[in-house]
Amino acid sequence: MEKDLVDKIRLDKSGSFEELVKFYQEQVLNTCFRFVDNKEDAEDLAQDVFVEVYNSIDSFRGDVKLSSWIYRIAVNKSLDFVRKKKRKKRFAFVLSFAGFGDEEKELQLPAPANPHTDLEQKERTQILNKAIDLLPENQKIAITLSKYESFSNKEIAEIMETSVSAVDSLIHRAKNNLQKKLHIFYEKHL
């Protein structure tokens, strides 16, 4: 089915391309959103992804699934965006301590208003996202695609251009690191 779609797009870009966009747009949008954490930025990035798909569909060799190829573009574009944003921030606060040893960075969030009451779900998600943001890039990609977007480890391996065992290990390490970071956070704020 995918091969037919690619062939159709190569022959007649307009009609079949619309079909492709409508099929993948939501998943691409959400994949971008997981990394940039902002709806407007995610929409812009999703558009960039499909512009690139449109321009380079002729160079798609078909050695991976079309979906993996599209999500790979989405992940790369999102990470580039995040890197640029961080660079801008670092430049603005050039004298701050930003950028020291990502691995050991501690999760810092404002303490909950009332530590004795249950944290709101939204706040929990925010804490989790901040903790994911502190993970090394590969672990961050693997855990985000696996847990938020429910991609299989095989699909993640295709997107990340690595082996399935490497993805298993990345997810395992990401989970451990997340637990550690969250423990430290709650020890301080509970």
Next chain:
Amino acid sequence: MTRKEEIEKEVQKTLESFNQAERLKSNPFFYTQLKNRIDNLSRPKRKTTGWEFAWGVLKSVLLLLIIALNIFSATLFFKTRSSNYSNREQMLNALAEELTLDSNQYNPNLLINE
């Protein structure tokens, strides 16, 4: 419940947020906006006319000419000044002569005595 258990419970609850994450719905005009963008990108860019190109070149040449003239006149000015007056004293004497001043005329004590 001990503090350790409480922390563990919070960590687990936070990790469960993976399953409750908000999912975005795509904008109904997504494809229309995308199509416009692609059409704009693939539209051939308007070629610059010969006059526009010539004016662009002329502007750059004029700018370079002004810079070169400035450098030339500055070099000439400093060169003339340093060759005419080898030291500060010579220059002051020359200025005094030009303004017909002698040592009495700029001695303020003489004015007071008078």
